[in-house]
Amino acid sequence: IGVRLVGSEMCIRDSPYILCRPARRRKGTHMFDKMKSSAESYGVIGLGRFGTALVKTLSDAGKEVIAVDKDEAKVKAVRGWTDYAFVIDELNEAALKETGMQNCGTVTICIGERIDISILTTMLVTKLGVPHVISKAASEVHGEVLKQLGAEVVYPEADMAVRIGKRLISGNLLDYVALGDGVEVRRIAVGGKMLGKSVRELDLRKVYGINVIAVEHARQTNVEFSADYTFKEGDSVAVIGKVGKIDKFEKEI
Helix, strand or coil, X not given: CEEEEECCEEEEEECCEEEEEECCCCCCCCCCCCCXXXXXXXXXXXXXXXXXXXXXXXXHCCCEEEEEECCHHHHHHCCCCCCEEEEEXXXXXXXXXXXXXXXXXXXXXXXXXXXXXXXXXXXXXHHCCCCEEEEECCCHHHHHHHHHCCCXXXXXXXXXXXXXXXXXXXXXXXXXXXXXXXXXXXXXXXXXXXXXXXXXXXXXXXXXXXXXXXXXXXXXXXCCCCCCCECCCCCEEEEEEEHHHHHHHHXXX
């Protein structure tokens, strides 16, 4: 094994991967001693914008993350968020095992553009026995193949397009979360008929069949609001209900 210093980091090179981690390590510890073999450990394969953002989000939440990519520059870019950042020249079962990927509770494969590599990697991760495998898909056909392999499929680009489309169609929509079975949570800017009215007066549950679950005022979100709270300019409200009923509410306010 050849060892070289890159800035303040030490990189241990050994085919088929390169492990980059801090130069200092406690004496007598193995490189994977700190990784938990549990649902609290996550793997991210592919460090494009989507994968890198995922690594940072999980790390900021205090989760342990193994991150891998073939591009050394991308691996170095996430070194501030995880000690377990690897460059893998060739994705194969042996290389993934060396990184400790089999110890993760969830592994997300963020390789949507190279469909063949995406499918192969999903097969390998599933074979390692990882309980929860998430794979990014570039198309519906790609997604169907990944589902057949046992992966949960996500379509980041399509989801973002839908999100932007909804915001363009509804000028009041700030954000939304689809829960399935035609149910959504939407964060909507208060305006029109809502201004100057209280939660009780509007009675959205009776009139539209939707429920108010949070009120935001002056950048503070309140989930224990009073029914007598009066909506003001600049407020937003989070509601939950069937898509059609929320659509009707948005059109009429």
